[in-house]
Amino acid sequence: MSFKIAIIGAGSVGFTKKLFTDILCVPEFRDVEFALTDISEHNLGMIRAILERIVEANNLPTRVTATTDRRRALEGARYVISCVRVGGLDAYADDIRIPLKYGVDQCVGDTICAGGILYGQRNIPVILDFCKDIREVAAPGARFLNYANPMAMNTWAAIEYGKVDTVGLCHGVQHGAAQIAEVLGASSVKELDYICSGINHQTWFVDLRLNGRRIGKEELITAFEAHPVYAKQEKLRIDVLKRFGVYSTESNGHLSEYLPWYRKRPEEITRWIDLSDWIHGETGGYLRHTTETRNWFETDFPRALEQARRPIDPARRSNEHASHILEALETGRVYRGHFNLRNTGVITNLPADAIIESPGFVDRFGINMVSGITLPEACAATCTASINVQRMSVHAAVTGDIDLLKLAVLHDPLVGAVATPEEVWQMVDEMVVAQARWLPQYAEAIPAAQERLSRATVKTREWDGAARQPVRSIEEMRRDKGAAAPAG
Template identity: 40%
Template sequence: MDYKKFKVAFVGAGSVEYAEKLVYDILSVPEFQQIDVAFTDIDEEKLERSTALCQRDIDENGLSIKIQATTDRAEAIKDAKYVFNMAKVGGLKGWECDLMIPLSYGLDQCVGDTLCAGGIMYGQRMIPLVLDICRDMKQYARDDAMFFNVANPLTMTTWAAAKYGKVPAIGMCHGVGIGHRQFASVYHMPVEDIYITCLGVNHMGFYTDVWTTDRETGRHKDLIPGLADAYAAHPKYSEMEKARRDMLDWFGAYNTEQNGHTTDLVPWYRTNPKLLADWVSYVHCFAGETNGYYGMSELEQELSAKNYELRMKSPGLIFDAGKRSHEHASFLMEGMELNRIYRGHINVVNNGSIKNIMDEAIVEVPCYADIHGINVPVYGEMDDAQVEVINRLVTVNKLATDASCTGNVKKLYQAMLLDPLTGAALDPRQIRQMTDEMLVAEEQWLPQFKDGIAQAKMRLEQSKKDGTYFPTDKNYKGGAVRSIPYEMYEE
């Protein structure tokens, strides 16, 4: 079919590994090997390194593409059809505040990038950037430009872009695919022989259908009834997915995402330090340990910097459509540009797809991409108990998104109070004080809360004077501290 040239812009392109992965995937589609590519980042050094690495790959494949690298976001977005958000506002410094301040109150998180106290504050840092990107898109990008969000917290940032940024926005995460590949492992089957439907929100959905088809008879076989025994017998996942196996018992369906995410997003597993060890393991940074993902990310960032020169001395990657990653982006673009229909679990505005979740929510459901765009089927109502787990997260995501987009700090406090794990672990007075401390610590990234932060400072100062300040323990390490080096972790 006819091919039209287009431009792809990457915001936060200083993320070297992720930028290289997405560029590899997209340029592995032969029809896309004449597109325009723009990288932008506020960190000039990271931008330069990422550009050099990806340009090396492009040159190795003999393509004429020259990456446009600029710290001017508007210039990068100019005339773009697809705008990727892959930024991480605050970096490891902000993330450390998200984790360590709550930990001093006894609120123990594994990941802290989705919800719970850490994920909520991460969203407050990210959303001002998202709204700026959307403004630039409406002013400089093509009229049909799409916002491709791959940055956490995915639900909040995509919701902000769709509702307040008023641009066509979708969020992409590879988490549902991880569970899909686990099913193949526990059943000792090729992944392409297992079919799934997963419904919910990012990092917390339920695999409502898992089945296979007999190649000889064509009959479908439901795999859900055997999942509990299959996971119990698996040498790795029986240990790594303890909380998710318990969720399967309670809710009759396996949930996304990995064990550590699960323990962050429900009120049952991380509230008692003495019992937390029953629900976590130390074979993977996402298996539930205290601050597990942060610790692994610290190591990865250190190794990435050390290995960069070695990588630049090695040959570039050869583009191969059959060796693309599990990221959705290139397949969605292939569907929309070339009409090669793609089915993937994508984060989109609900708009009636799941009947018992609010319409404006961002849900993660199977969607289809073709020349007509992203098509979202209607899946009806979810199981009452499953949807209750999800709707608790929807409410918190909505409050946190509205808080950041409007500067309404009271909604931020409400989001913290209603968050499943935060509300289960802390007294309301502790929640307010903790939120005040997080606002003050992250002030440089939170321009929307100028007045609220000033009030938070006064409250904290007054409580210390009048003796109503709740004591914290900054030496508390958490209830699930790793005992082996990260380099020993199994990927």
């Protein structure tokens, strides 16, 4: 088979490498062309060097091209994969820093909450530009695979406004399933059969079977509380399991910021989180992690290039959905996964226009979702609160309506539990002004926002949050990696 795959945001080096090697694990895809594009020539050069080394080491006919000209990369592409972060770490730092001034303490801030909503405002205009290019220069019927957060908002915009065949992809379900299999003592996650459904980053394991035996709430609670690591790292997640009756896909830190109960007071945050790793709830944890990862990769690039000489091993193919979807569409080999698509009766008690994440099967006829799933009422209520925020956020991003943007932030569960309407209005003004260069749709609204800020009366505070950890130096990271390495 010979076709073209374009990867936008290919400068996300580690993730692009993973997608690339996964796809080349499919024997029929040896002749595929990968067209890489990114706004960073530096990162683009690094990833191209790594991928070309992989091709050379494995004696493959695969072609790798790289360009900062996005339309050129998309020309004739059958599949387009996006893993962009508009604004990079500079904008992301504001997503965490500014809400903290108003008492909104986020761990990740890339899905909803104040940070996730502003992230969507930056991404959606660019996503719609991608869709325009796909319609105009990609292969007829090209499919858009979106890995970029905020997943639901980006996918919603691409489908409703971009008019491109789009699916959103995430790996939260796979990670959650691996945890469950581990605590239940399974030798492999393949022993676990499950139905997981909801919305991205709020999906719920509504049916669990281990080797055909149904696993109930009490057995799962007992298993998690007995686990020597997860009992400490996932306290909040286990509490939600006890109250809702089902386990969430999302980590302790991620889940904490979608709910109005666990992060609204500093003393509550420290009660529920664990600082053994960023993902368990530390303030700005993912910002720290991504900053360290970027710094480490810049230093570690020569080693990454040397590792690219290793043979591709199909047994090490990851559980990221992209390669499996492409394999199913191109070869007809059926793949079962969890996909982000518009709700069309798939989940009976969520809105029809929502982007849901739920089970489906892929073959040469496309992605076919399993319909008629009904979530437990508490899960549906939590998802619906987020969906309402997502809907307003998408429409605000498309229209440049700053009043609707403020209403979206006001209705966010965690923001609403922490901030007053006056605080929200000022916080959004401050975030829009700080990120103006990435928000072209708000160009006309920004002068008025600046004027309001010049006479602002809402008091703020400068603090690092309830559980901030410092960014480690390369030397500290090297030391910690050495300490974590197994003996021998």
